[in-house]
Amino acid sequence: MSRSQITIRDVAIQAGVSHQTVSRVINNSEQVTPSTRKRVEDAIKKLGYRPNVIARSMAQGHTHTLGCISPNLTNYIFSSIIENAQAEARRLGFFILTGFASSADDVPLLLDEMLNRRVDGLLVLNPRDDERYLHLLPLIESGMPVVYLKNTPKEEAVSSVCADDQNGGYLATQYLLELGHTNIVTIIGPKNEECTQDRLKGYRQALSEASIKQEETLVIKGDWSAESAGRAVQELLASATPFSAIFAQNDRMAVGTIRALRDSGLRVPQDISVIGYDDIPLASYFDPPLTTIRQPMDEFGRHGAQLLVDSIQNPKHSPRQVRLDTQLIKRNSCAPLQS
Amino acid sequence: MSRSQITIRDVAIQAGVSHQTVSRVINNSEQVTPSTRKRVEDAIKKLGYRPNVIARSMAQGHTHTLGCISPNLTNYIFSSIIENAQAEARRLGFFILTGFASSADDVPLLLDEMLNRRVDGLLVLNPRDDERYLHLLPLIESGMPVVYLKNTPKEEAVSSVCADDQNGGYLATQYLLELGHTNIVTIIGPKNEECTQDRLKGYRQALSEASIKQEETLVIKGDWSAESAGRAVQELLASATPFSAIFAQNDRMAVGTIRALRDSGLRVPQDISVIGYDDIPLASYFDPPLTTIRQPMDEFGRHGAQLLVDSIQNPKHSPRQVRLDTQLIKRNSCAPLQS
DNA sequence: CGCTCACATGTGAACGGTAACATTCTAATT
DNA sequence: AATTAGAATGTTACCGTTCACATGTGAGCG
Numbered sequence: 001m002s003r004s005q006i007t008i009r010d011v012a013i014q015a016g017v018s019h020q021t022v023s024r025v026i027n028n029s030e031q032v033t034p035s036t037r038k039r040v041e042d043a044i045k046k047l048g049y050r051p052n053v054i055a056r057s058m059a060q061g062h063t064h065t066l067g068c069i070s071p072n073l074t075n076y077i078f079s080s081i082i083e084n085a086q087a088e089a090r091r092l093g094f095f096i097l098t099g100f101a102s103s104a105d106d107v108p109l110l111l112d113e114m115l116n117r118r119v120d121g122l123l124v125l126n127p128r129d130d131e132r133y134l135h136l137l138p139l140i141e142s143g144m145p146v147v148y149l150k151n152t153p154k155e156e157a158v159s160s161v162c163a164d165d166q167n168g169g170y171l172a173t174q175y176l177l178e179l180g181h182t183n184i185v186t187i188i189g190p191k192n193e194e195c196t197q198d199r200l201k202g203y204r205q206a207l208s209e210a211s212i213k214q215e216e217t218l219v220i221k222g223d224w225s226a227e228s229a230g231r232a233v234q235e236l237l238a239s240a241t242p243f244s245a246i247f248a249q250n251d252r253m254a255v256g257t258i259r260a261l262r263d264s265g266l267r268v269p270q271d272i273s274v275i276g277y278d279d280i281p282l283a284s285y286f287d288p289p290l291t292t293i294r295q296p297m298d299e300f301g302r303h304g305a306q307l308l309v310d311s312i313q314n315p316k317h318s319p320r321q322v323r324l325d326t327q328l329i330k331r332n333s334c335a336p337l338q339s
Numbered sequence: 340m341s342r343s344q345i346t347i348r349d350v351a352i353q354a355g356v357s358h359q360t361v362s363r364v365i366n367n368s369e370q371v372t373p374s375t376r377k378r379v380e381d382a383i384k385k386l387g388y389r390p391n392v393i394a395r396s397m398a399q400g401h402t403h404t405l406g407c408i409s410p411n412l413t414n415y416i417f418s419s420i421i422e423n424a425q426a427e428a429r430r431l432g433f434f435i436l437t438g439f440a441s442s443a444d445d446v447p448l449l450l451d452e453m454l455n456r457r458v459d460g461l462l463v464l465n466p467r468d469d470e471r472y473l474h475l476l477p478l479i480e481s482g483m484p485v486v487y488l489k490n491t492p493k494e495e496a497v498s499s500v501c502a503d504d505q506n507g508g509y510l511a512t513q514y515l516l517e518l519g520h521t522n523i524v525t526i527i528g529p530k531n532e533e534c535t536q537d538r539l540k541g542y543r544q545a546l547s548e549a550s551i552k553q554e555e556t557l558v559i560k561g562d563w564s565a566e567s568a569g570r571a572v573q574e575l576l577a578s579a580t581p582f583s584a585i586f587a588q589n590d591r592m593a594v595g596t597i598r599a600l601r602d603s604g605l606r607v608p609q610d611i612s613v614i615g616y617d618d619i620p621l622a623s624y625f626d627p628p629l630t631t632i633r634q635p636m637d638e639f640g641r642h643g644a645q646l647l648v649d650s651i652q653n654p655k656h657s658p659r660q661v662r663l664d665t666q667l668i669k670r671n672s673c674a675p676l677q678s
Numbered sequence: 679c680g681c682t683c684a685c686a687t688g689t690g691a692a693c694g695g696t697a698a699c700a701t702t703c704t705a706a707t708t
Numbered sequence: 709a710a711t712t713a714g715a716a717t718g719t720t721a722c723c724g725t726t727c728a729c730a731t732g733t734g735a736g737c738g
Contacts, residue, residue: 055724073422083412117392255624285594287626394694
């Protein structure tokens with residue numbers, strides 16, 4: 001890039017007007033005569049002028065930039081939320097600066113850098129119940145617009161968009177009950193994540209409505225990865241606990257579960273039914289095609305961006321919590337209980 | 340956020356020094372006495388001062404921000420490249436502004452907005468051979484640092500990082516040949532993408548080295564999606580073309596291929612061998628576990644960011660092309676030809 | 679014909695940093 | 709004690725916009 005850029009003043013000279021008039025043309029102010037507007041536009045084209053958003057940000061005090069903090073970018077859940085948030089943000093005139101915090105230690109650093117860059121607001125994915133995320137609280141109190149996305153603590157004080165995970169857990173369990181299963185195992189995610197707790201609540205609610213005694217041995221721990229579910233299932237089988245169905249709290253764990261069951265000579269769904277959660281893109285291409293709970297990925301991002309931009313533009317609006325519906329997707333990994 | 344922010348001058352007054360001294364402290368200039376440095380640092384802490392990167396960008400003429408244009412963010416290939424590029428960029432003091440162009444029409448718009456935001460350089464993923472990407476050429480000529488990532492045209496004039504797709508195609512085909520297959524189908528991606536052509540070249544090279552006549556009916560078209568491969572396989576079966584192995588040019592198509600074959604009563608790998616490309620995260624959890632060609636996802640992003648930052652900081656360095664190695668990952672979707 | 683008013687355009691000062699240069703201070707050297 | 713180099717600190721201008729206000733212009737009216 002040639003070092004010195006073309007400024008509004010160069011355009012002004014070329015068009016024989018003042019720099020302010022050029023500014024007015026750029027910002028579509030009504031106060032400009034068609035003839036001068038034309039002259040200015042010609043000058044802009046001729047010189048190849050490009051407005052400097054940095055300078056504008058400086059003068060106006062806002063950047064039209066949103067910060068987005070996510071645990072990572074590769075997990076389909078997050079990437080699709082970010083993609084949709086970005087599309088919506090751009091529609092509203094905002095750009096998104098993404099940053100991922102592989103370890104929670106990175107969060108304060110990331111936050112700092114984004115704040116130094118004067119983002120107008122913050123989109124925070126999976127704000128875990130972790131002290132490193134507590135840095136956000138004073139910020140929010142001081143008036144920085146923030147929206148929590150997915151898996152969020154139930155806080156009245158901050159806007160958030162999350163799925164109705166309790167209902168999701170309920171739907172999954174309910175479906176297995178309908179098929180006649182009563183010994184239903186659930187493989188949960190990390191306990192400090194809100195959605196783990198909610199899905200578990202849904203699971204318990206369904207069981208208790210069906211008057212089934214809840215065995216604590218049927219709730220086993222995973223970490224969302226396929227491998228963790230595989231290990232968990234092996235231990236389960238070794239313990240000789242009786243069960244006929246497994247509700248894995250995400251699809252990756254469901255897939256790991258199926259693999260482990262098959263490795264032990266059990267058939268899915270004939271011997272054991274398995275249901276997942278998320279409906280990841282290739283869910284229907286696994287064997288058997290995965291029955292699962294779908295979350296509306298596109299709406300997370302869209303609502304998140306809308307909520308955030310709204311609270312930037314109307315600082316007085318009070319925080320809102322959006323709760324999205326989940327949906328049972330029946331495929332072939334669950335079958336009626338064989339007696 | 341309280342409307343008026345704390346500036347370098349507020350800190351200066353508080354510490355009883357000039358604003359320039361504060362600036363020197365912030366930028367770790369050596370020219371500051373320990374005692375004044377301490378006074379300034381205390382003032383910074385006391386006032387909760389935060390440097391304004393926007394103002395700094397304005398004064399210095401560069402933003403320490405990289406633009407990254409990608410067809411989408413959800414595809415694992417892209418998201419992992421972006422994640423790694425971001426990690427590396429941050430290490431080097433840069434942030435990444437991501438933008439995705441769902442349609443190629445979006446590219447010029449995205450480019451415009453990023454240029455208006457004065458990004459210091461541009462990372463372009465999958466710059467297809469498409470007129471909309473030609474907007475980049477004059478930019479590059481004018482000295483804007485740009486790095487093409489993955490699937491790039493072979494241009495000497497611009498830095499790029501891509502995998503050795505020809506060798507990847509060769510490795511896949513070679514492996515099938517080793518297993519005794521001679522009628523090898525390949526399902527390709529869109530023809531205007533460089534990597535499609537390269538993988539196809541590798542496929543042809545392997546066949547020709549094995550002195551096998553190349554039937555054009557064995558090269559069939561997909562669009563990278565599992566569904567497209569399913570349809571392609573159905574047509575192939577309907578045409579009664581004899582074949583015993585399929586090289587799908589990505590894993591999603593491989594998975595779609597396996598599904599379609601099974602739906603027609605064929606077993607994988609006993610009747611037909613299938614090999615994919617990419618080694619997506621759950622590749623080993625499909626049934627059968629996918630044999631595939633792995634690309635080094637992390638290195639794409641890392642090298643891309645390094646190359647870009649280097650050419651920003653040393654405008655005189657000439658463009659470099661990095662070519663990454665691919666690797667055959669043997670799992671269970673391929674078997675020796677049954678005679 | 680002069681006055682008013684509304685609209686079009688111009689002027690100068692911010693915004694919060696850094697760059698370049700000027701000045702002051704310190705301590706070593708003469 | 710005067711000189712002086714070199715380090716520490718200060719001063720002023722500038723980066724490219726927008727904002728607030730000032731000024732210019734022309735139509736409409738009595």
